[in-house]
Amino acid sequence: MEEPLVPSLLDLQVEGAKYIFEPKTIRRMELLVLTVLDWRLRSVTPFSFIAFFACKLDRTGTFIGFLISRATDIILSNIKEASFLEYWPSSIAAAAILCAANEIPNLSLVNPEHAESWCDGLSKEKILSCYRLMQELVLDNARRKAPKILPQLRVTIRGRMRSSLPLVFIVTVSRKKIFMTRCGILRRHRLSEGTGSWSRRQ
Template identity: 70%
Template sequence: MSVSCSDCFSDLLCGEDSNIIFSNGGEDLPECSSDLDISMPDVEESIAGLIENESDFMVPCSDYMEKFHSAQSIDASTRADSVAWILKVKRYYGFQPLTAYLSVNYFDRFLYSHQLPKMNGWPVQLLSVACLSLAAKVEEPLVPSLLDLQVEGAKFIFEPRNIQRMELLVLRVLDWRLQSISPFSFLSFFAQKIDPTGTYKGFLTSRATEIILSNIQETSFLEYRPSCIAAATILCAANDLPHFSLVTAQHAESWCDGLHKDKIISCHRLMLQTEFNNRPRKQPKVLPQLRVMTRASITWSDSSSSSSSSSSSPYKRRKLNNRLWVDNDK
């Protein structure tokens, strides 16, 4: 006996006529489509609203940086280690970039408002696991178990019940506000401003995403709003393409109300400096020190040497010549 889909879900429906839900659609129902026809003014209004509210999900940079210099607070290196671990787990499971960003956002917002009993060691790692778990539950369709989440060199392994208790503490400190405005919210819109044809939109957003994740460990970027970071990263990505190499922060300021040229320039310079500092450098080639004999010493050696030593002189020269040849070949 076959059971129809409508019979399976009939108990879950409200008082409306359930047949309309499982029918092929009616004239009165709008057609569902993934390609929504949204006019540009509506999008710009939405972006303006995000810019207006983005500061509500940031930590005040000056106050937070003071905590880094406090003896009772976390230091920058410990935060960097925690963020690096989050990024490694993100790559391990293929999480969305927003999942990693939200994890760090929860981490910073929690430490700004709440002090751990011990600001290094296992408490910080427990906080990192809890923040990553919460962010994954918000953004990911499939979330690993709490034990499986503790991979990629986790120094401590916590029982699930301890992680869950930490999750509840994070939720209370954040006032259950897990949705946050991130730089990723603006990338597509800014890329469209640079390239209205959409030809390079995929590259611009993808490259900008890489730049955001590569800079997320740097505490200096906490000074800038998500919209400013998004504009600066799109500029970096655009300057990699010859077609948009002349796009500047002055152009970016006109993309939407709320963007400021000076802040974009400052953030853009910081990104370039960070990229330069993190660029791997080639190790200098160190050649072995060779003994150099002067003509006078060679003359003196020839005049005072015996027949046996003079017979070995060509061998020494061959050995020296072979050594030089190997070094040049390297």
């Protein structure tokens, strides 16, 4: 975004007229900074390549939105992994797109070696290495986020039950107590480490 009305240097001055910078001084400083940066003012990240690589992989445009979204999630979820520092941003983006493609049946058979032709400077070895590392991390993250299955609660009910009553229960668990309603008969069970006792209320 460009400024249509550039402020004068006097408007940018601080502390009054103690430090007055001439235009040639500002220009020399800017050229010095640009020279040190080798005129590279925009940092290149994997996100700079994701949309382009998604179009390369899915030329029909059917799954481009999913590929971009999923690849972005994969990169962000593994951004703290120090092992990715040895890979170029383009290699990380290519590996993320390939990992996202594995979740689409029509694209799951894409050979990672084909990604080398997507952009100049890509290395087949780097892409494959980053791809394998990313797959391991994706599987590891999936295992960590998998819901834990609680062990089944087995309760033995003592006493006879009326056969004429239908077997319909409403169970509520609260503070290690179970209340079961069976057609007007309220049964209360206190959970303990071993066994529990039932009381019947008419």
